[in-house]
Amino acid sequence: MRLTIKARLQLVLNLVIVTTSLLAAAGMVQLVFWFEDTLFYNHLQSDLTDHIHEHQAQPQPLVLPMTDTTYYKLAKNDQQLLPEAFRGYPQGGHEVLLGNKAYNLLVRDESGWIHVLVQDQSEFERYELIMFTGIGLGVLLIWWLGFVLSRRLSLQILKPMASLAQEVAHLPEQPGSHLTGHYPDDETGQLARIFDRYVLRVNELLLREQQFSANASHELRTCMMVIRGALDMLAESEPSSQIARQLQRIDGALGQMQQQTELFLQLSRTPDSQAGNNALSSLVELAKAQLADWQPLAASRGLSLRLNTVEPVPLVPTSMMVAVLNNLLRNAIQHTLTGSIEVDVTPDYLRVSDTGRGISDELQAKVVERGVSVANPQGFGLGLAIVARICEHQGWRLCLSSSAADGTHASGTQVTVYFTSAADDSC
Incomplete structure (x- = not known):
């Protein structure tokens, strides 16, 4: 799917905002973890060292409760004074979760004693959870604001371009026409x-x-x-x-x-400028007149001309259709050695079919260009180029279908001029 410039600009702005907000949130989370792991751990290490030095001479096991910490001095083989949830941890720092409670546990084996410092950090964990929730909600809020701002910003940036496109689309096709809008100096x-x-x-x-x-x-x-x-x-x-x-x-x-x-x-004029000045005639009458003009040449070549009609017959611009019929019939007679040429007239299209030598696939794409001839690619072919110009001028659609003889299939060319948009789109 091809995105518009507006969609691409908005997408890039949103990606920048999302990436930046995620990096900022990740940095804040890492900062909280660093603060918890480094500062708290260092603080507990210092407190535990002070307690060990202070109670080094104490010959008996000791339990010293304080505001949010408890110090334990225990024999290696007797840890009955230590709560069961804190037993069996090796030396170092540990985090212990008990229901809705959280503790930092620091264990040290020194001088034949086990020294344990337990700190209740449930309050800090609640603040940490609130902080993480706030960071998540903040990121979502930034994303929503970023989406709104990127949408408005993309509209603001592309507004001059949209104005230019709209003015160009409605610019009259006449001498002296020029852009009148004021655009920024960018x-x-x-x-x-x-x-x-x-x-x-x-x-x-x-x-x-x-x-x-x-x-x-x-x-x-x-x-x-x-x-x-x-x-x-x-x-x-x-x-x-x-x-x-x-x-x-x-x-x-x-x-x-x-x-x-x-x-x-x-x-040389636009269809609007010459509307009302172009006489209309019955397509059947024009086709009959042109077939009568070309009948002697066709008869001299041994070719038959036939006209098939389907009512109702449309009215067409006289001079335009005479030129189309003349060029199509001239080409058909020139490139048909034996057989017949048929002209089909219906309410939706005019079709000229011949049993000529056909047109190769590579030449079909170029045959409507000026200077391209079927008989001689280096010639000065103008017939179909004129027909194509007339169709473009009148809003008609020119379709060409042809096959060259290959020994098993008959050759021939069909040139169809569709008058209405409701006609079959296939060519």
């Missing part, structure tokens, strides 16, 4: 300034492309109007049948040039 501010310069540059290039498309379209329309006028004059001069056929071909090519000019002008 990495976030540096990123905002760099992105602002990048946006200005991209919008400048977009404006140049739009201006070039508009200027080129205007100039080409002027030339095409001159050609159209010349064709009309030649048509009125009652030319021969052969010249009339040539004039008809020129007129058809001129019509296609006008459609292509309008197409490229529309592709």
